[in-house]
Structures are given as C-alpha cells and as structure tokens.
Amino acid sequence: DADVTQTPRNRITKTGKRIMLECSQTKGHDRMYWYRQDPGLGLQLIYYSFDVKDINKGEISDGYSVSRQAQAKFSLSLESAIPNQTALYFCATRDGATDTQYFGPGTRLTVL
Amino acid sequence: AQSVTQPDIHITVSEGASLELRCNYSYGATPYLFWYVQSPGQGLQLLLKYFSGDTLVQGIKGFEAEFKRSQSSFNLRKPSVHWSDAAEYFCAVVPRGNNDMRFGAGTRLTVKP
Numbered sequence: 043d044a045d046v047t048q049t050p051r052n053r054i055t056k057t058g059k060r061i062m063l064e065c066s067q068t069k070g071h072d073r074m075y076w077y078r079q080d081p082g083l084g085l086q087l088i089y090y091s092f093d094v095k096d097i098n099k100g101e102i103s104d105g106y107s108v109s110r111q112a113q114a115k116f117s118l119s120l121e122s123a124i125p126n127q128t129a130l131y132f133c134a135t136r137d138g139a140t141d142t143q144y145f146g147p148g149t150r151l152t153v154l
Numbered sequence: 155a156q157s158v159t160q161p162d163i164h165i166t167v168s169e170g171a172s173l174e175l176r177c178n179y180s181y182g183a184t185p186y187l188f189w190y191v192q193s194p195g196q197g198l199q200l201l202l203k204y205f206s207g208d209t210l211v212q213g214i215k216g217f218e219a220e221f222k223r224s225q226s227s228f229n230l231r232k233p234s235v236h237w238s239d240a241a242e243y244f245c246a247v248v249p250r251g252n253n254d255m256r257f258g259a260g261t262r263l264t265v266k267p
Contacts, residue, residue, distance in 0.1 A: 046197075075255075082163070084244060084257035085198075100254070132197060136255075141186050141205075141248050143255055145197040 045069045046146040048133050054152045061120045063149050065133030073136035074116040075143065076100075076108060078129040085132065091116055123153040156181050158247050160258035167235050168266045175230040175261050177245030185247035187228040188255070189219055192242045201243075204228060215239070240265045 046067045055061050065074065072093050077085040077100075087100030089108040097108055105127060109117045120127055133146040159178045167173055179185060186205050190198040202213025209221040219230045228245060245258040 082259055084158075084259040087254055087256075090254070134198075134255075140203075142188070142200060142203060143246075144200075145190075147197045 046133060046135055046144055048131075048146040048149050050149060051147065052150045054154065055123055056154050057124055059123050059153075061123050061151065063118045063131055063133075063151070065116045065118070065146055067114050067116075067133075067135045067144075069135050069137070069144060070113070071135035071137055071144075072113060073138060074110070075134040075136065076106075076116065076118045077132045077134065078102065078127075079132060079148075080129050088118065088131075120151075120153075123151075125153045127151065128153045156249065156256070158245055158256050158258040160243075160245055160261050162261045163259070164262045164264065166264040166266060169237050170234050173230075173232045173235045173239070173263070175243050175245075175263070177228045177230065177258060179226050179228070179245075179247050181247065181249050183250045184221075184223060185249045185252075187219075187221060188246040188248075189213065189217070189228075189230050190244045190246060191215075192244065192260075194241070198244065201230070235263075235265055237265045237267065239263060 049064045075090045076088040086102050091110045094110045107119045131149045134143045136143045157180045188203045189201040192198050201217050202211045204211045204221050242260045242262045244260045
C-alpha cells in the first residue's frame, strides 16, 4: 500500500462549487504539505501543517483552506472553485529527521 | 532574491547518451538539496539528496549529482540514459532553518530511440 494517498485522483467541477481534496499517510510524519503544480511553474506551496494544531500558509494560500483532522489526515478545500484553480494538486509528508519529503500520486482538478 | 533555477525547460537525448540536468540556487547559506523525478501521471519520487559531506552524491536508478559551492549548483547526471528515464525532473531546496521546500520549474527529459 502507498504511504501517502490522495482522493479523488481526478475531479471535474464547476465554477462556484465547494471541493475537498483528501490526503492520508501511514508514514507517521507530523509534517504535511499541499502543493499545486502548473506547467512551467514547478510546485508551489499552498499550506503546511506541523501537527493538528499548527497550520501555516504557503506561497499561494488565497482561495484555499485546510483541515488537519488527525496526524494522518490533511484535507485541502476550495470554498468556491474558479477556473484558474485547475491544476494538479499534491500532498506530501516530511520526515523531520532527514528533511525528505514523500509525495502522494496527485489529484488532477479541472474547474469549468 | 532566494530562488531555485533549472535553466533548461526541455532536453532531448538519445538512448545510451550521457545526461546532465542543471540546477542553480540562490540562498545565503547552502540549503539542503534534492532531486525528484516525476513520471507521467505519477507523483514525485526522490532520486537523491545532499545535506553535507561528500560533494558527489549517488542516488537511485543510476543517477548522481555533484554539489559545487563555488557555482551554487547541484547538477544531476547519468552516464547512459534509458528510455524509461523520460520524465520531468525537479530540483528542490530546503533552506537551513526553514520549513519550506522550494522547487525549480522542472526539466522535461525526452529520450530518443
């Protein structure tokens, strides 16, 4: 089984809809991250969390919110989706001892 | 400004040829350095990382990278490319004392038969 899983893997939605992307991990890491990937821009950090009570904004948090329900779960929400949020979204965890990040398979979101 | 730069957006090499992907960074202190690979439709997989010590780092799949402090570079190399190496490659840094991993824009590798 994969260490970092994301659901759904693909989602098509309409402008104005609320969307939640979910991430679960079995690596036991405290640190979790949400990124979006756009062609030619690499990965940009949306939010990160060091534990269930510690949530931090990243480079591009506007239009997004997150929830850390448990050490193993970190959800990303788009309260009112817009077309320029069409992108590939990745969840990641970080091993605090080695500073190495482990990525989920990604969620491809299309907002029409 | 602090940044991670991958100067080459797209590189094409023939199967069996050598490969070098460039990565430059601009940070006050040498950050932790990483290379990740993303195959089509997949997440990112760690190839190798450099924290300190020997400046030539060996990774998985036959890749290596060399840290050059004088050039603020961490270039990825492979002596002989295989068709399965076609993917997108990302250089990433974690600045010392920081919690964010910052990524370059990526280099897409095409392998010709």
